[in-house]
Every structure is written in C-alpha cells, then in structure tokens.
Amino acid sequence: MAGILIIAHAPLATALRECIAHIYGGCPARIGALDVLPDSDPAEVVAKANSEIERLREDNGALVLTDMFGATPSNIAARLATVPEVRVLAGVNLPMLVRAVCYRATPLDTLVEKALAGASKGVQTIGPTMPPAAAAASECGCPPTPCAEGAADVTKHTASQVANQAAGESASQPAAATRSAACTGGVAAGVFRPAGTT
CATH class of the missing domain: 3.40.50.510 (Phosphotransferase system, mannose-type IIA component)
Incomplete structure (x- = not known):
C-alpha cells in the first residue's frame, strides 16, 4: 500500500x-x-x-x-x-x-x-441544464452525460459505427466497449470502491 x-x-x-x-x-x-x-x-x-x-x-x-x-x-x-x-x-x-x-x-x-x-x-456540472436525453444512466450504470455536446458525440459515434457495420467494415470500437470505456473496472465513473478491493 x-x-x-x-x-x-x-x-x-x-x-x-x-x-x-x-x-x-x-x-x-x-x-x-x-x-x-x-x-x-x-x-x-x-x-x-x-x-x-x-x-x-x-x-x-x-x-x-x-x-x-x-x-x-x-x-x-x-x-x-x-x-x-x-x-x-x-x-x-x-x-x-x-x-x-x-x-x-x-x-x-x-x-x-x-x-x-x-x-x-x-x-461535473450539476443542475437543471442537463438535457432530458441524458437524464437516464447508461446500460453500464455510468452517470448520465453532463452536457449536450457529450451526448451528441456519443450519438454521432454510434451512428458512425452502424454505418461502418452496414458497409461490412469492422467498427473500430463496439458500442459496448464505448460504454465500458466510461467505466473503471465495472464501477461507474465517479463511484469508488473501498480500499483493498479491485
């Protein structure tokens, strides 16, 4: 330690x-x-x-x-x-x-x-300015995106992946990996484990 x-x-x-x-x-x-x-x-x-x-x-x-x-x-x-x-x-x-x-x-x-x-x-920004689409937690349990620009980036990235997959190309990063990238070891960003746990 x-x-x-x-x-x-x-x-x-x-x-x-x-x-x-x-x-x-x-x-x-x-x-x-x-x-x-x-x-x-x-x-x-x-x-x-x-x-x-x-x-x-x-x-x-x-x-x-x-x-x-x-x-x-x-x-x-x-x-x-x-x-x-x-x-x-x-x-x-x-x-x-x-x-x-x-x-x-x-x-x-x-x-x-x-x-x-x-x-x-x-x-983080906390307050009533969060867009309604970001109000729910993502599938991985991560907190909602704190700004409209971040939500737009995720939407744009997902649309790009769908287009790549439709064209027969391998997407550079699957949607599940994108969600888990916002998490640390399965724990939502900003949520901390007690010391000594992994």
Missing part, C-alpha cells in the same frame, strides 16, 4: 484527511497531512515533509498530493519528487484523494493515473 501525504495551505490538508476518515469510518493507515501556514518557514516544512515521506512510504512508494501548482505548498512538495518511488500531483480535490486511497495497492504509476482520472471525473 502506497503512503499518501497531503501538503496544502492550512487547513486544507488536515480537512481532506478528515474527509477520508469520515468516508471510511476512520482514517486508513499511512495517510499524512501537512498544513502550510502563512508564516511557516519553508525550510522547516521541507524537513517535516521529508520525515513524513520516510514514515509513510511503503513497498510501492508514496504519493504526495498538493493543492495549487506554483504556490508554496506545491513548491515544498516538488522537493519530494526527486525521492525514489515518490510521485507528486498538484490540484488535489476530494475525488482525487478518494481514488488514490482506493488504489493504494496498485503500482505507483497506476496509482497516479487513477488519482488523476478521479480528479478530472470528479468535476
């Missing part, structure tokens, strides 16, 4: 770790938080961050999540990117963190991919 260290402007790091404890009914092991205060001495915070990484790092390494690229916390986190088996991601949000916790047992590069996917898929 990879260790996870959150480095962010105070009190965000601690708040994100508390959110994970709320979601899981207790904080999973090897998740650290380092809040950077406005008057923090960066050299001291770097030293704390290095000792936290040594404490949290596991066989498959550690993942460092920081809030805003270019700010002091991310500059501190960037110092850890040179440590072997440590990866650093900026732009942490709760979906990224939940996804990272869920996939801690995977190889570090896979963990990075899953965390980044969680961060981007977690940003």
Whole structure:
C-alpha cells in the first residue's frame, strides 16, 4: 500500500484527511497531512515533509498530493519528487484523494493515473441544464452525460459505427466497449470502491 501525504495551505490538508476518515469510518493507515501556514518557514516544512515521506512510504512508494501548482505548498512538495518511488500531483480535490486511497495497492504509476482520472471525473456540472436525453444512466450504470455536446458525440459515434457495420467494415470500437470505456473496472465513473478491493 502506497503512503499518501497531503501538503496544502492550512487547513486544507488536515480537512481532506478528515474527509477520508469520515468516508471510511476512520482514517486508513499511512495517510499524512501537512498544513502550510502563512508564516511557516519553508525550510522547516521541507524537513517535516521529508520525515513524513520516510514514515509513510511503503513497498510501492508514496504519493504526495498538493493543492495549487506554483504556490508554496506545491513548491515544498516538488522537493519530494526527486525521492525514489515518490510521485507528486498538484490540484488535489476530494475525488482525487478518494481514488488514490482506493488504489493504494496498485503500482505507483497506476496509482497516479487513477488519482488523476478521479480528479478530472470528479468535476461535473450539476443542475437543471442537463438535457432530458441524458437524464437516464447508461446500460453500464455510468452517470448520465453532463452536457449536450457529450451526448451528441456519443450519438454521432454510434451512428458512425452502424454505418461502418452496414458497409461490412469492422467498427473500430463496439458500442459496448464505448460504454465500458466510461467505466473503471465495472464501477461507474465517479463511484469508488473501498480500499483493498479491485
């Protein structure tokens, strides 16, 4: 299980770790938080961050999540990117963190991919502007497409497949594969499994 260290402007790091404890009914092991205060001495915070990484790092390494690229916390986190088996991601949000916790047992590069996917898929439009055609979940259980352009792309892609099949050509991507591409391992995008499950 990879260790996870959150480095962010105070009190965000601690708040994100508390959110994970709320979601899981207790904080999973090897998740650290380092809040950077406005008057923090960066050299001291770097030293704390290095000792936290040594404490949290596991066989498959550690993942460092920081809030805003270019700010002091991310500059501190960037110092850890040179440590072997440590990866650093900026732009942490709760979906990224939940996804990272869920996939801690995977190889570090896979963990990075899953965390980044969680961060981007977690940003959605919610509201009455969703088109009626997108209101129902797809056959794979994925959430509805959040915009008309996305629904139009799927319709256009499906029509293209039908035309290709009618012409005797092999479609480049069957409709079922298109639906499952929006899902991760049979779990709807944005739905996360508890840690330790596949």
